[in-house]
Amino acid sequence: MGQKEIEKANVVLKAEHLSKHYGMKKSLDDVSITINKGEIYGLIGKNGAGKTTFMKTCLGMVKATSGTIQFFDSDDINNLRKVGALIENPSIIGGMSARKNLEIFSKLYGGTKEEIDHILEVVGLANVGKRKAKKFSLGMRQRLGIAIAMLGNPKFLILDEPINGLDPAGIKEVRDLILKLNKEEGVTFLVSSHLLDELGKIATKYGFIDNGRLIEEITAEELKEDCEKKMIIGTKSNQQAYSVLSQFVEEKDIRLTESEIVIVNHDEDISKYNKILVDNGIEVNKLYNKSQSLEDYFIKKVG
Amino acid sequence: MSNLIRYEFKKTFSTKAIYICTIIAVGMTLINGYLSCSNNAPGQSYLIGILPGNMLETIIAVLVPILFCSEMEMGSMKIMVGRGYTRKNILISKIIMSNLYMIMMSVVSLLVGGVYGKIKGVDYSDLTGKGIANLVFEMLVFMIIINIAIVFSVLFQSKGAAIAATIFLPSIIPVALLVAEKILKLKKIDEIWYTSYMLKLSQDVLKNSDYIYIGIGIVIYNVILVAISYILMNQKDF
Numbered sequence: 001m002g003q004k005e006i007e008k009a010n011v012v013l014k015a016e017h018l019s020k021h022y023g024m025k026k027s028l029d030d031v032s033i034t035i036n037k038g039e040i041y042g043l044i045g046k047n048g049a050g051k052t053t054f055m056k057t058c059l060g061m062v063k064a065t066s067g068t069i070q071f072f073d074s075d076d077i078n079n080l081r082k083v084g085a086l087i088e089n090p091s092i093i094g095g096m097s098a099r100k101n102l103e104i105f106s107k108l109y110g111g112t113k114e115e116i117d118h119i120l121e122v123v124g125l126a127n128v129g130k131r132k133a134k135k136f137s138l139g140m141r142q143r144l145g146i147a148i149a150m151l152g153n154p155k156f157l158i159l160d161e162p163i164n165g166l167d168p169a170g171i172k173e174v175r176d177l178i179l180k181l182n183k184e185e186g187v188t189f190l191v192s193s194h195l196l197d198e199l200g201k202i203a204t205k206y207g208f209i210d211n212g213r214l215i216e217e218i219t220a221e222e223l224k225e226d227c228e229k230k231m232i233i234g235t236k237s238n239q240q241a242y243s244v245l246s247q248f249v250e251e252k253d254i255r256l257t258e259s260e261i262v263i264v265n266h267d268e269d270i271s272k273y274n275k276i277l278v279d280n281g282i283e284v285n286k287l288y289n290k291s292q293s294l295e296d297y298f299i300k301k302v303g
Numbered sequence: 304m305s306n307l308i309r310y311e312f313k314k315t316f317s318t319k320a321i322y323i324c325t326i327i328a329v330g331m332t333l334i335n336g337y338l339s340c341s342n343n344a345p346g347q348s349y350l351i352g353i354l355p356g357n358m359l360e361t362i363i364a365v366l367v368p369i370l371f372c373s374e375m376e377m378g379s380m381k382i383m384v385g386r387g388y389t390r391k392n393i394l395i396s397k398i399i400m401s402n403l404y405m406i407m408m409s410v411v412s413l414l415v416g417g418v419y420g421k422i423k424g425v426d427y428s429d430l431t432g433k434g435i436a437n438l439v440f441e442m443l444v445f446m447i448i449i450n451i452a453i454v455f456s457v458l459f460q461s462k463g464a465a466i467a468a469t470i471f472l473p474s475i476i477p478v479a480l481l482v483a484e485k486i487l488k489l490k491k492i493d494e495i496w497y498t499s500y501m502l503k504l505s506q507d508v509l510k511n512s513d514y515i516y517i518g519i520g521i522v523i524y525n526v527i528l529v530a531i532s533y534i535l536m537n538q539k540d541f
Contacts, residue, residue, distance in 0.1 A: 059385035061541040080387030087385065091378035096317065104317065105379075107310040109386055148382070158385075 006082050009072035010037050012156045012188045013058060018067035020057050020212075027053045029212040031067075035156075035190055035205075040182055042203030043192040044298055050212040051192040052088060055158050059085055071156070081109075084154035086162055090145025094134030098125045098144050101133055102151065110152035122180070123147045124173060139170030146177065157181070158190045163198055171198055178202055200294040208301045215301050229291035231263040231270060236283045244280045245273065260286070307388060307396035315400055320369055324362045325408055331357040332412045336419040346420070346427035347434040348507065353416040354409055354441045355505035360448055361470065362408070367401050367452035368465035375460050381541030390536045394453075398529065401449045409442050433508040440514065441504050443521045447497045448473075450528035457535040473498055497524055 013035040020028040028050050035041045045051045056062040058069050059080065071079040093101050102116045111119070120126040123143040128136075133144060142162055149157055159178075163171045179202055181187040193199045199206075206223060208215040218226075235241040242256040245263070254263050263273070270287055277284050315321060335356035339349050374380045383393055421427070451473065455465040473496075480493040493499060500517045503509060509517075 056381075056385075056541065060387075061381045061384050063540060077387050077389075080385065083386070085382060085385045087378070087381065089378055091382045093314075093317075093377065093379075095319070100317075104310065104313050107313055108306050108383060108388070152386075 005074075006072045006079065006155060009074070011035070011073055012037050012039075012071065013190065014068075014070040014073075015054070015058055016068045018054065018057055018069065019065045020053055020062060021065045026212045028057060028064075031209070031212070031214045033207055033214065033217070035188060037155075037188055038182070038186060038204075040178065040189040040191065040202050040204045042199040042206045043190060043209060044196060044199065044206055045192075045209035047194075049209045051209055052160050053212070054209065055085070055087055055160050055190065055192065059083070059087070059158065061087065081152060082154050083156045083158065084109075084149030084151070085158040085160075086142075086145045086149045087158070087160045090141045090148070092133045092141060092144050092148065095132055097130045097132060098128050098136075098140075098147070101144060102147060105148050106151055108151075109148070115151075115153070119147050119150050122150070123177060137170075138165045139167065139173065142166060142170070142174065143177075146174070150181075154187070156188045156190070160192050161194065162191065163193060163195055171195070175202055196294045196298055208298065210301070223294065223297065225264075227291065227294060227297055228264055229289060231273065232286065232288055232290055233261040233263070233273065233277075233284070234259065234286035235261075235277060236285065240280075241277055241282050244276060244282065248273075248276060304392050304396065307383075307392055308399060311396050311400035312403075315370060315404060318370065320366060321404065324366050325411065328357045328359055328362055328408050328412050329415050332416045333419055336416050336423070340420060340423040340425060345429055346425050347429045347431065349420050349425050350413065350417065350427070350430065351434060351437045351441070351508070352505055353413055354438065354445075355501055357412045357416075359405070359408060359412065359445060360501075363401075363405060363445060363448045364452055364469040365466050366404075367449055368456045368462050368469065370401070371397060371453060371456035372460060372462040372465055375456075375541075376462075378541075384541060390539065391533065394457075394532055394536045398450070398453060398532075401453070402446055405445050405449060406442060409438075409445070413438065431508070436514065437504055437508050440517060440521070441501065443518075444497060444501045444504065447521060447524045447528065450525055450532065453532050454528055454535070457532055457539065495520070497521070 011034055013033065016032045018028055018031045019026065031050070031054060033041075043051050043054065053062060057064045071083055093104065096104070098120060099116065102111065102119065106116060117126070123146055125140065125143055125147060128140070133141065136144065146159065146162065149159070163174050166174065175198060178189055178191065182189060191199065191203065204220045205217065206220070207217050233241065233245070238256060238261055242254070242261050245261065246254060249263055254261065270289060274284055274287055332353055335353065339352060380393060384390060417427075448469070452465065452469040455468040459465045459468065477493050477496050477498055480496055484490070484492045497520065500520060503513065504517070
């Protein structure tokens with residue numbers, strides 16, 4: 001598949017009914033995930049949930065028991081040349097410098113001298129000189145692993161726990177790098193992580209995986225809506241209560257559902273709304289604040 | 304495939320182990336040269352004794368697993384697969400590079416040994432076409448060792464285990480064959496094992512029928528070993 005066809009493709013990864021069994025153990029069980037161009041897809045799950053197995057199976061490192069995988073709307077295995085990956089530990093040659101690592105791997109994955117200079121600049125390893133990779137800190141090794149994954153101008157990067165073991169400064173560097181590549185170079189990402197709050201800062205879509213099964217997929221907007229602080233109000237006449245409260249709350253911040261009224265983006269003490277409703281003769285059944293972090297959402301989903 | 308070969312070439316010759324092993328091979332060649340020249344060996348005998356005597360078998364048994372298994376341990380082999388290179392092509396490129404290195408080391412050893420012999424007054428006028436063919440067959444036997452090392456590297460994925468297996472197993476098998484020979488009252492079954500080829504080749508030029516026998520044996524060994532490596536590699540999950 002040519003470069004132009006790859007760039008036109010809207011679906012970067014389509015994994016359908018992917019399963020991987022090791023004997024009786026189902027490491028992946030009928031997982032279907034579609035990642036569209038430009039997304040940063042966050043794959044979330046406990047240790048041993050199947051995140052790495054999923055990534056490896058997509059990339060052919062592990063042979064799938066069943067299911068199909070397509071990259072850039074095609075079965076062509078050569079499309080993997082436009083996919084970069086950092087899986088488990090960074091695969092770097094310890095006895096060589098960062099530049100030398102990239103020069104050697106560029107023989108396999110492509111990359112001119114100028115592109116290597118650019119990649120080193122982007123990952124922040126341009127000034128490490130001749131220091132051997134085995135003397136790098138963990139954050140530097142991770143960044144070198146990402147740099148190798150970037151060789152050949154991939155349009156899709158698969159990063160398995162890229163911020164594992166990093167200090168806060170290192171985490172911010174990797175996070176900023178992902179956002180920069182996504183926004184400026186249009187690179188699509190599949191990222192797995194345990195650090196949910198960090199993933200929450202970059203992902204545009206989430207997949208929750210547990211015991212090899214995809215439990216849920218949710219966009220960042222839907223998740224934000226579910227997680228944001230909101231007031232839940234239930235009365236004997238919700239329609240009337242809605243009309244009353246609409247006079248005190250902006251239209252975009254209040255909605256009436258089948259069983260309750262939901263108010264978002266408020267900093268008010270709930271007693272204020274209780275008083276409003278009581279003063280208008282409306283009997284209140286429930287009135288409370290609710291919010292959850294991504295972590296809370298994750299624990300609720302996967303336990 | 305050309306990308307893989309270029310990568311293998313650049314990576315192999317960036318490895319210190321290659322140069323250390325080459326120095327050892329050259330060193331052993333010079334020591335053997337010194338001993339052979341002291342014994343006034345004829346030129347052809349001297350030359351065909353160089354390769355068996357420079358520890359190249361052991362060097363290959365150590366080096367090939369180092370080069371192969373370090374890539375597995377480092378994780379770069381799985382990334383190659385993840386980037387669309389097939390397991391078959393990765394295996395072929397490693398076989399090609401290992402053999403290229405073996406040929407290079409053999410040629411260097413022969414040149415160093417030959418020059419040393421010349422300096423010490425060895426007369427090469429008795430060198431014949433069969434003598435040169437003998438040298439080529441010696442290198443082909445090394446190819447078997449390379450393929451054995453690759454089989455064990457893919458099987459064990461550990462440098463230590465692969466090195467140990469490549470060094471010890473070829474030494475144990477002839478003993479087992481000799482025992483089988485005695486028990487089954489058969490003749491010369493130990494000669495089917497490839498180590499007997501190098502023993503014959505190192506002593507003198509052989510009859511044509513011996514070269515044909517050894518040639519067929521080399522082909523059979525290499526085909527079987529490459530097939531085993533291919534099957535193991537294809538089944539491998541990284």
